[in-house]
Amino acid sequence: MLAVHFDRPGGPEVLHLKEVATPRPAEGEVLLKVAASALNRADLLQRQGHYALPPGASSILGLEASGHVAELGPGCQGHWKIGDPAMALLPGGGQAQYVTVPEDLLMPIPKGLTMLQAAAIPEAWLTAFQLLHLCGHVQAGDSVLIHAGSSGVGTAAIQLARKAGAIPLVTAGSKHKLQMTERLGAAAGFNYKEEDFAEATLKFTKGAGVNLILDCIGGSYWEKNVNCLALDGCWVLYGLMGGADISGPLLSKLLFKRGSLITTLLRPRDKKYKQMLVEAFTEQILPHFSKEGPQRLLPVLDRVYPVAEIQAAHEYLEANKNTGKIVLELPQ
Known part of the structure; x- marks a missing residue:
């Protein structure tokens, strides 16, 4: 699969796409075929060498993604089936064509939202x-x-x-x-x-x-x-x-x-905390992305870049030009 990669810390110029092995879902995990992934400040810090990865996290950038369930790992509880659209909170790995996710950190994509909009929800919201x-x-x-x-x-x-x-x-x-x-x-x-x-x-x-x-x-x-x-x-x-x-x-x-x-920080939190947070958000907040009217919640997208333009996306975020989220679109 293609993934955003860098060989050494540095500026946006160190980023490139690289062919890497597709991950396999472990116990209780699903494999998500990624349609889109949003940028976060942590991506900039990690690229610069200023952000230590949480234990077990992928070294690939990307803390949130949207896409479709491609494979179920052993021990999954039946919440998801292959082909389901979903968005995911991640400790890393989202800026690639596939990423593995604990099934309890997936959320359904609200009705009426695109994959690009959904990718802008998990980490930020x-x-x-x-x-x-x-x-x-x-x-x-x-x-x-x-x-x-x-x-x-x-x-x-x-x-x-x-x-x-x-x-x-x-x-x-x-x-x-x-x-x-x-x-x-x-x-x-x-x-x-x-x-x-x-x-x-x-x-x-x-x-x-x-x-x-x-x-x-x-x-x-x-x-x-x-x-x-x-x-x-x-x-x-x-x-x-x-x-x-x-x-x-x-x-x-x-x-x-x-x-x-x-x-507080979210990325280094343990799986149990994140599961609690995802469950509460899914129950209390997620339905309001689909309700029509003045109280409807909407992710704000500034720009969408093809993942091949990852350097330009980082430059734009680093310059503080964005109003809302910057989203990367992955090849399907």
Whole structure:
């Protein structure tokens, strides 16, 4: 099968397609014939040599994919049959023509969605669902500040926050990106390049601050995050795009707010946790991708690249040009 490959860490130029052996499904796994796979920041970090693989994960890039069940491994419980369309949460391996998946990490593709749209759901939407509900315990009426609001996780979090009855606020780096987030349901958006988002957030909330912050930036945002966090608020950190170093009285400021700082990652989680997350998402959220009306959930796609143009896809994501997900289409 064809798979995205790189022989050494580096820039997008190290990526190429390579013929590799098709994996075989182990006990309780299915083989998925991949139609599409979406890019994530972890793909960039892994390519650069900055992301250690979880134990047992494929070295092939790709944390989410859509396609059709091609083979059932021994011990499968009968949830899936050959030919079924499905989308999958993966620890790696999605950017190839075939990938093996534990059967409990597959999800049905919602009615009305294409394979390209479905590929943009698993990693981004399960991350957003985890951040809001399992980590942040979002409640109706809560104000939620979502950094990188136009990203794949950000666009999912806006819609899921709205569905929970919360008030999503976002940061982004351009007028175009902010306009897109407002169309998705953001109550307000702040251009971090042009204004102090903490001051703008406090103004919007009439000085109260936000109940929940979803933060993929980290170090460079710590002080502004604490400044605009409400009393007893929760700050959920899931990325370090702005660095890992902190200089200043973080703990005293957080203590004064009685704030909580929770850190989380999805990719290294164990199979049991991911199964629980997939089951909850499938039951509570997945049906809303198929319901017509203003509350319908939709993955946001920015661009679709043939997998042969993997270098260009990485360059586009690395330049932070995307609003929503970048999807790779695999040859059938």
